[in-house]
Amino acid sequence: MSEWESIPTDLPAGVMQLANQVAGHTSAQGCLGLLKTTRDGTILKPTGKVLCGIREIAFYERLQHVRNRNDDEPEDLWTVLCQVVPRYFGHPKLPIDGKEIEFIQLEDLTEGHEWPCIMDVKIGRRTWDPLATPEKRKAEENKYKACRQRFGLCIPGFQLYSVRDGGKLIRHGKDYGKKLTEDNIRDAFLLYLNATEDGGVSRTLLEQFLHDLHLIRDWARKQTMFRLYSSSVLLVYDAARLRDEPAENRSSPQRASLTNSNGTLPTAKARMIDFAHAFPTEACEADTVDENYLQGIDSLVDIFEQFL
């Protein structure tokens, strides 16, 4: 068992378990899970398996280089990518239960949220990478089949604070996600988005998510550098701000002609995360886009646009 595949009994000062982690390797699976720093609004993701850590660190280090370069550089696919991934703060090592564990330190996308609503959407019909063993490939192909084949995405987990239920916390994990099909996946998104009983969704929320999702889609339509397997888009918003939004800002089947929102803006963002299986495009596919990833992003954009 690797050192990160154990639940810590003793965490160093200044860090704690990331309580609102909705997917991925968690203590429920007997893993270390992600940590949250108590001082600087960042999270610490264990690098996990050696090659996964090497790939993910390399990805973020490359982006950091772009962020640090001269601002006079023309905008390119790298600068667009910087806008839709969490900020990166290096890969520190911390003593956990007497062992040195390496982490990837990232901006906590839920920092400052009173009622953080978080959905992990894993992108791509194919989620196994070129180095996957036959067993891993079979295991991946047998999970979330209906969603992956129809939409090129799946939902391993999400949480929301239900505004109409006084802020009650609702969490769903991979067992819920594995039951989603074309018939009920939209209900999962409506639940996450705090839709009203008549299906009305905050127009502001949709517009803010779609702003970021369009950036990600436009990047995916052009980028030929990578193949992203088992990578996610993390959707985050603060339902406490939604609580105060004027009702007329909600789109609904009855009120399809709503004007654009102009009320209090709920904070909402979509960020690309989890690059443990990010591979350079193979020579035989040079100058081609990642159709596997693009299919999932297109589906996610379509689902959100249908809610407007």
Ligand SMILES: Nc1ncnc2c1ncn2[C@@H]1O[C@H](COP(=O)(O)OP(=O)(O)OP(=O)(O)O)[C@@H](O)[C@H]1O
């Ligand atoms: N920057 C972030 N801010 C807040 N929460 C995050 C952030 N990155 C990840 N998380 C939380 O951690 C969960 C898992 O993240 P991630 O997919 O990167 O880890 P993992 O799946 O355990 O790793 P891997 O698949 O690479 O082994 C996400 O679903 C989300 O809840």
Ligand SMILES: O=P(O)(O)O[C@@H]1[C@@H](O)[C@H](OP(=O)(O)O)[C@@H](OP(=O)(O)O)[C@@H](O)[C@H]1OP(=O)(O)O
């Ligand atoms: O996507 P899920 O449902 O969380 O499944 C994970 C996932 O397949 C994960 O692989 P990775 O993409 O994070 O690398 C698996 O980790 P390992 O391959 O290191 O075992 C998890 O085991 C999967 O969880 P589960 O065992 O519940 O299917």
